[in-house]
Structure formats: C-alpha cells, structure tokens
Amino acid sequence: MGTIPSNQRQQPGSPIISDVLPKNRLINVFSSLTRQFDSVESRLNDASSNITVLAPRNSAIQGLPRKPWENPDDYARFGEAAAYEGSEGQDRARKNLERFVKAHVVVGSPWEEGVEGETLAGDKLRWEKRGEKIYIQPGDVEVDSVAEQVSNGEVWILNGVINYV
Template structure:
C-alpha cells in the first residue's frame, strides 16, 4: 500500500517508543474504537451487544480489543453471523429467517465479537489470556510482527492505548466458532 514499513512495525505493549502513548485522561476503549482507522465494521458490531459495549467503557476492567480490519471481515468465507451448523440443520434459506433465525444470527455475531476481546491489558508476550468468549490466546513476536495463537493471526498495529486497555488492529480474525 505504499506505507513505510518502519512506521507499521508492531512493538509489544511494554515497549513505548514507537507505539501510541497511553491516554490516561478518562478516554475509554468505547470512545476510541469507533474512531480507529480501518476497523469501523468491527467497532459497529461491538455496540450491538450491551455486555461488550459496557465492558469497553468500564474503567475498572482493562481489556485488549483485537479489532479485525474491515477487509479481513469482508474476506471471510461466511458472514460473522453465519454458522455452518445452522445452515446444515435449517438449510441456507431458512437458517436466519424469522425470530428464531434472527436470534441464531445474533448469538453467532456476539460470539464473533467476544472472540476478539481479551479480558487482559496490558497483555504480555507469551501470557495466556482469555477472551470474553472463554477461549485462550497467546501472542509472540515473529521477526518484526506480533502473531496471535492459535490461528497465527498477524497484528498490523497497536492503534490505541487508553485508560482501560488497548486496540490491536488485526490483518485476520480470531477463530469464533
């Protein structure tokens, strides 16, 4: 994309020299996530679920938001609210029709969002942390990039550091099945 790789280098959260400074003036993740470049699809999804939206605004509980880039969400083989099991059980045309279908879609979408919020911040290299979905993730440095496991998902940048956590921009998505 013509960007300078030196400015896109990802540093671990504890290294402050090239990552954004922590904003401790009461600005929360709920405030900055919608303004973070390139992740507005994910940001809008977080506001659909009161439990997630409240957590992002909660000054008492730090989290790390693993926000997939818009393109990563758009490139998924299925929509975040679709589940192959639902389609196999109800058929493609009926899986998300009516009230029951809408409820299934909403649960699937909430699972997708919660898979991308880690209940820890700062999150240290090699530290196993749990998502709001209950899955365990770790990250490590591979060259000049951070990769999240399982799934080997590349972190493009640490975009924001605020009083209650950080926003990490991902070039992929965390498994949300």
C-alpha cells in the first residue's frame, strides 16, 4: 500500500475524496448514498481531515440479502408491513442507511496494516494482506483495489460490504 508523500497532501487545488468518489462507475451506488447525509458529505469535502472510504462495488450492494436501509430488528419489532411505513418508518430507514454509509468510512489515512481503525459509525476495523489480496476484518471482506489516493485520503473498492447492523 502506497502512501501519499506529505508534500502532496492538502495543496490548494489538489483533488479530495468528494472530487473522485462520484467518478468511479464501479461504486456509483455507494457514492450516491454518501451525498444523502451531511455528516458524511462534510467529511468527504474536508481537505484537512483524512479518511479512508471503503466503497462497496455496485454489485456487492445489489447482491445484499436485504436493502441497506433494512434492519431485521425493525421487522421483528414493527412487522413487515409497518417497519418502514409513515414518517417514523422513514426515519428508521434513513438512520439505517446512514449507519450503512458511516460503517464504510474509516477515520484517518493512510491506514496501516494491522492497525485498528474506527469508522464514522463507531465500529473498529483492521486490514490484513494475505498473498496479493487485502481483507478487511472482521468479516473477511476482500478489497478489490485502492482506487484513489488524494490529498485527504484514499478510496478502496470492496468486493463485499462491511457489517452495518
């Protein structure tokens, strides 16, 4: 994993995460979700605060057994029909979706192997390299590539999703 030399970080006019995230077609579903939450979008736009975005491929999000805004606990508590109905249901769905997005943003970059990172959702993650592949733990989520290295962090493309419940 390369890191960006300090002389390339935070120069005026340097690209930041919010500039490059929407340009990658492999992750445009996740990218569009980040723009729905001011707390996340402000971090993507903050050139003075480094982050690592763990962006699931479109196919990983589309292949989930449930939508990112669904939580099995909501169905158990409110029932299938009522879980996301009305304004309270919409609030629950929005909070679940925000948690999904925040679970994929690690505070800090560069993020070193074996070092525990904390997501905006408050979860602890680490990564390890096995052979030529990188995996996020817990969950053994495979990293497809480090797609971007910019002045305020990195964008990693994942072949799966981080546990967000």
